[in-house]
Amino acid sequence: MSTTQTAETVSRLRCIACAATPDSAAQDFRCTLCGDLLEFFFPGWTSTPPAADPAALKSLWLSRCTSRDALDQSGVWRFREFLPHIPAEHAITLREGNTPLYRLPRCARATGIENLQAKHQGMNPTASFKDTGMTFAASSAHQGKFKWVACASTGNTSASMAAYAARGNMHSLVLIPEGKISWGKLSQSLDYGALTCQLRTDFDGCVRILNELVRQKPVYLLNSVNPYRIEGQKTAAIELLEQLAWEPPDHIIVPGGNLGNSSAIGKALLEMRDLKLIWRLPKLSIIQAQGANPFYRSVREFGGKKLEAMTADTMATAIRIGNPASWKKALRVLQATGGEVEQVTEVEIAAAKAEIGADGIGCEPASAVTLAGLKKLRRSGFVKLGESVVLILTGHLLKDPDFTIKFHRGDLFTGTPQETEAAQTKPLQRAPVVLDANLGAVIAALDAAERNS
Numbered sequence: 001m002s003t004t005q006t007a008e009t010v011s012r013l014r015c016i017a018c019a020a021t022p023d024s025a026a027q028d029f030r031c032t033l034c035g036d037l038l039e040f041f042f043p044g045w046t047s048t049p050p051a052a053d054p055a056a057l058k059s060l061w062l063s064r065c066t067s068r069d070a071l072d073q074s075g076v077w078r079f080r081e082f083l084p085h086i087p088a089e090h091a092i093t094l095r096e097g098n099t100p101l102y103r104l105p106r107c108a109r110a111t112g113i114e115n116l117q118a119k120h121q122g123m124n125p126t127a128s129f130k131d132t133g134m135t136f137a138a139s140s141a142h143q144g145k146f147k148w149v150a151c152a153s154t155g156n157t158s159a160s161m162a163a164y165a166a167r168g169n170m171h172s173l174v175l176i177p178e179g180k181i182s183w184g185k186l187s188q189s190l191d192y193g194a195l196t197c198q199l200r201t202d203f204d205g206c207v208r209i210l211n212e213l214v215r216q217k218p219v220y221l222l223n224s225v226n227p228y229r230i231e232g233q234k235t236a237a238i239e240l241l242e243q244l245a246w247e248p249p250d251h252i253i254v255p256g257g258n259l260g261n262s263s264a265i266g267k268a269l270l271e272m273r274d275l276k277l278i279w280r281l282p283k284l285s286i287i288q289a290q291g292a293n294p295f296y297r298s299v300r301e302f303g304g305k306k307l308e309a310m311t312a313d314t315m316a317t318a319i320r321i322g323n324p325a326s327w328k329k330a331l332r333v334l335q336a337t338g339g340e341v342e343q344v345t346e347v348e349i350a351a352a353k354a355e356i357g358a359d360g361i362g363c364e365p366a367s368a369v370t371l372a373g374l375k376k377l378r379r380s381g382f383v384k385l386g387e388s389v390v391l392i393l394t395g396h397l398l399k400d401p402d403f404t405i406k407f408h409r410g411d412l413f414t415g416t417p418q419e420t421e422a423a424q425t426k427p428l429q430r431a432p433v434v435l436d437a438n439l440g441a442v443i444a445a446l447d448a449a450e451r452n453s
């Protein structure tokens, strides 16, 4: 295995607003001139002739699938020619990526979209898409010889960071909003040994404190403003296109929270087109929960000219974010790919989650906004019959079992303003039945279920 620097992976940092190209990033990963976000770019990819041969890259990446080398077995590092250079001795990998692409036959029937698939990023080592960015950014912290790494999180980033920090022998500091993340996610960061601080604020409040902390203490920031995170997360799109034999789908639909993931997937699509790995761009659409919809409002109400921060509220706690850091990056890829934004209600999210579940594919509430959004994009005519669609499922069902159990017991919306609207989800509910321990009772339950099916 080698990760030697080649012409392809010569990368530079650039500010997305003022185009300054600093040699290195400040602790908060913001441009020291204008304060906006930084991104990596690869000067060789737009040169003539381009530095990379697309056919050779495709076959090199495929050939690594049979390798026994740890980095080749990672669905992120396998695509390292598409990433900035990090020497192999600093790479921290849990064999992330390599996530399945599933057909969703029942959801396909329900939406009328025959060619409907889901790329399940919840099948990563810590059960969310964050691992693809974290392997790469944690490795860059290791390369920078940092003792401490830190993030603010709604739960998945922290779980992922804590795992990779532990693997790389680094300490990790987690700032999470108290009471607003699921137990599954919190338990992960505890088990992986993070210093876990539950702050009496929301996600956006945690971000503010973390930004101040990194200016005072030598801790390495692992939120998605860190451009290494975005680079690692790009690989989900490359792997998806490889799984589709490099034939782009018409649409890719992602949930939007802090908007790092949509930015990463969009960046990968644009770069794959620049490198001639693909010839046409899928439309990348971004779905938000109605109670946490600052980006939806930015696009629909202000034409993307500004983003008004809000106090966010949704039971899809992963995307309970009112001031998304990467909104300008996301806007750029939305416009470049011709995608759309949508917002979905709490009841629509819960119903979509159960529908994906009924296809045998569990996901967490934030992931289910993709299917709920697809239904709306179908109704508006943006997604047309006969088009192909890939939903990006970002987290595993077991991340938030509480939500699922409450939904199936019929308790999720009790006492909330959505109680009446939620009545329509009754047919999707499968509450557990408590029976006496005798055969007759079980047979009666079976017969009743048979009659209702």
Ligand code: F0G
Pocket (backbone or CB within 6 Å): 128, 130, 152, 153, 154, 155, 156, 157, 158, 224, 255, 256, 257, 258, 259, 260, 261, 262, 318, 319, 364, 366, 367, 394, 395
């Ligand atoms: N889906 C899940 C399951 C998430 O955990 C997140 C974000 C998103 C979607 C949205 O992705 O922020 O890149 O737009 N979770 C972060 C966290 C914020 O801290 O775990 P995004």
